[in-house]
Amino acid sequence: MIYMDNAATTPVKAEVLAAMLPYMDEYYANPSAVYRFAGDTAKAVRASRESLGAKIGALTEEIYFTSGGSESDNWALFSVCEERAFKDCHIITSQIEHHAVLNTCKRLEKLGVRITYVPVLPDGIIDISFLEKSISSDTVMISVMAANNEIGTIEPIADIGAIAHEHNVLFHTDAVQAFGHIPIDVAKMNIDMLSASAHKLGGPKGVGLMYVRKGLMISPFISGGSQERGRRAGTTNAPGIVGFGAAGDIAFKDMDRDREYVSGLRDRLIRGVLTSVPDSRINGSEIDRLPGNVNFCFEGIEGETLLILLDRDGICASSGSACTTGAVDPSHVLMAIGRTRSEAKGSLRLTLSSDNTAEEVDEVIEKIQRIVAKLRSMTAN
Secondary structure (H helix, E strand, O other): OEEOEOOOOOOOOHHHHHHHHHHOOOOOOOOOOOOHHHHHHHHHHHHHHHHHHHHOOOOHHHEEEEOOHHHHHHHHHHHHHHOOOOOOOEEEEEOOOOHHHHHHHHHHHHOOOEEEEEOEOOOOOEOHHHHHHHOOOOEEEEEOOOEOOOOOEEOOHHHHHHHHHHOOOEEEEEOOOOOOOOOOOOOOOOOOEEEEEHHHOOOOOOOEEEEEOOOOOOOOOEOOOOOHHHOEOOOOOHHHHHHHHHHHHHHHHOHHHHHHHHHHHHHHHHHHHHHHOOOEEEOOOOOOEOOOEEEEEEOOOOHHHHHHHHHHOOEEOEOOOEEEOOEEEOOHHHHHOOOOHHHHHOEEEEEOOOOOOHHHHHHHHHHHHHHHHHHHHHHHO
8 A cells, every 4th residue: 555645644653652552551540630640641741732832932831732623723713703702703714724714614604704715826825915905904813724735835824924913913824734744933923823633743633732822812612621721621632642742743853854855755746747647737836835745637537536546556645526415526725726627626636754755656656647548548438
């Protein structure tokens, strides 16, 4: 098997699993308990909170643990509107956000919140001019992802944050794809709230974080006990949090080395496919792009069929299409950057990691070339 779907999830690293296991067995106490037995577990949770915060320039008390990126996104958007009872609220986001943001915005619209969806340029970079002109007196938040999960485009987060603060507007970024893969500094980038998830960088599923700038008052998302300083109730997921901390330590320590290596594989894959497969196009920015992200469109090909045939050849990848109510709909991201419905349905996303090799890349190029040629010949006949 050749695994090239790391944007969807990553395998838990051996060192991460080793760090987690004691907190499922030996140190199983609830860290909220007052007895001494719980102290070691509580100490490990604090250590992960401190470590993860430091990696993005945040204070320990500015990190809140959640169940993942989707919860963090929901919490960020709902909290600022709930503080205003969902009245006189305006949120600005982009047309290419993850559905954790877009579907939350749809829910907020039903509650009376006004949402502006900013278009993007053909390379997936947000239209900064349009964004700034959209700010009005009732704008409470700008939410723009740090890097796109489908096409890998890295957004100008620092510029967006500066615009937000210039207009006294909060800035939230969904950094699920970026965290641990590219540098982030919440102070330098003017970020007020940030979402991240452990399983995108070799950590366990079911745990994420939200950074909330100190002094920012937001309402709790889950009511109940006093966990997470009263802002997010629920028994603390100590093994998951310890795993997140361990994964963060590895990812940030190896970031520069991995970026260089994985970017080389990415560029090898892009060159190989574009030169060997006629009528193929790359989606997203060729410059401001995540190290491991590759997204193609192939003319005259159904992406879902291509995926099935790649899977039969032992290659794990994904498509920009989503199956809903029995129909395959084109990716909203690809449509937003100007692809036609036909082009969008012929998309393929391959996302690499440091576990991949040049030999695997070459094998994938050969198999894509062969499968695309076969599918086109069948269509022609």
